[in-house]
Amino acid sequence: MTDFSWNLVTDLRLMWSFHFMQNAFEAGTMIAVVAGIVGYLVVLRRSAFATHALGHGGFSGAAAAVLLGANPVYGLLVFTMGMGTGMALLGQRAANRDVEIGTLLAFTLGLGLVFLSLYKGFADEVYSLLFGEILGISDAGVVLTVEVSAVVLAGLALIARRLLFASLDEDVAEAKGLPMFGLGLAFMLMLAVAISIAVQIVGVLLIFALMVTPAAVAIRLTQRPLYAVLTSVAVALVATWVGLFVQFFSNYPASFFIVAIAFGGYLSVRIGQALAGRLSRRAAPSTPAPS
Amino acid sequence: MRREGLDDPPGGGSGDVGSVIRADGLEVGYRDHVVWKDASFTVERGEFIALIGPNGAGKTTLFRLLLGLQRPRAGTLTVFGVRPERGNPRIGYVPQRHTIDNETNVESETLVRLGGSGARWGPGFSWRAEREAAAVALRAVGATELAHRPLGALSGGELQRIFLAEALIGNPEMLLLDEPLSNLDLRRSRELVELVHGLVQSRHVTTLLVAHDINPLIECLDKVIYVANGHVATGRPDEVLTSEGLSALYGVSVEVLHDSRNNIVIVGGENPHEGRGP
Ligand SMILES: Nc1ncnc2c1ncn2[C@@H]1O[C@H](COP(=O)(O)OP(=O)(O)OP(=O)(O)O)[C@@H](O)[C@H]1O
């Protein structure tokens, strides 16, 4: 428990005097940026269920890694990327793959159960995998997070426009010569990496708070993809930073605050838009005058 | 039966002499079933052609062939003098199916721009030239005021105009339009047909258009390609569009009427094979 003063500068200075908080902020910032961008594509491609499945399947991978005495992130990366490849092989129209994804999800969760039963004294690791625990991230963990984030961001910079086209108008994009399977696979792999690192902050159960909610807020606020991506990243960043800050001074888990802030943002946008719609309907009578 | 192969003209840009499309003994199908076969026809530059035929006859499949998305099982096909390959910038395409639904909160202009630059590498921030090209394409289809409306909030007919703008942005020499009139009211379909016809005449854009209702097209057509019963045939509109011809094509009785101004009107009748009660 750390003392909170009402002077923000002193608070921040105090917080960042701790090495583990520096680590948490560095990793958290990278993760929020990646999650915000990838999340926009998740919403656009209607891949929320795939995201959910990858997170939960990744849990089994993390359990396997713990069993082998390795960093859970490696297990997450291996499992989510394997599952992502499987989903890309299943077909291109993401919206129509619920059944296949569900089948894959049930199987990987079953594997997770086996790993859990093989290893005693799992409780702490399981808890932090389910709900996230970024404060414990090691120096090596930060380096790994930054490295894989950089790879994803570079890949996205390269194919962002093609991916956007393929997500918005599949048949025309295919006719224009875009490699639809390759793009689908690239997206699933990026999603897998984003989820694997985001699990460190929010855990598999709350993964939507970073991967879906910020983008859901953004897509309601703007119709331009670039602005939407920036908004989504901003929401993810604010949620992450505030979450870490509050956790440091209150000892409540950061993931709760991240979820709460993201959800609060979503709720206010929905309510704000409903009110705005009502007001504009009242301002402009619904029967147009004949011209 | 000849197989497509080495005797095709080599790929390259300068095969413009002669027909835009040349099909010879084409056969096409999926896995074990043949959709149609023995198709031989040519399409000349600047022709406006309607593709008609019942559901499942293989009209969309013909487009997929022309776009290089699918290979013929037999026969040869050349488009602009070469074997069709995916990603030909000289072809503008409006598919029958679309990924967009009413939740797609992305402004229309973005889609139109992607029609021109969506295959490029890089993140694709908005460049001036690209925006201007999109504005020109939107103006050409009379959709300037839709540019900043979200795709998900457009009506079916408004969407069709956006798709047409998306196909037009690269100044294609050939347009493949798969049922572009399916969501349009009478006035809008006439407008769209006139618009496309204008392009055909002013820029000599060769246009193939799939339609189930041929009435709005009749006055502009150069040729009709009909796909039915496992075959593809072409003819002049007045040859194909007869009561006998169309009835045979669709397997229902169809009447072709001539009105006082000598326009023809096609009226679908009952299916003679389905003995429905009164
Ligand atoms: N991917 C596919 N795999 C197997 N069969 C297919 C596939 N796509 C189309 N077919 C079949 O090929 C035939 C021709 O389909 P196509 O889509 O070309 O018809 P169409 O003339 O465009 O029909 P519509 O008027 O309904 O659009 C149909 O019998 C259809 O079932």
Ligand SMILES: [Mg+2]
């Ligand atoms: Mg079709």
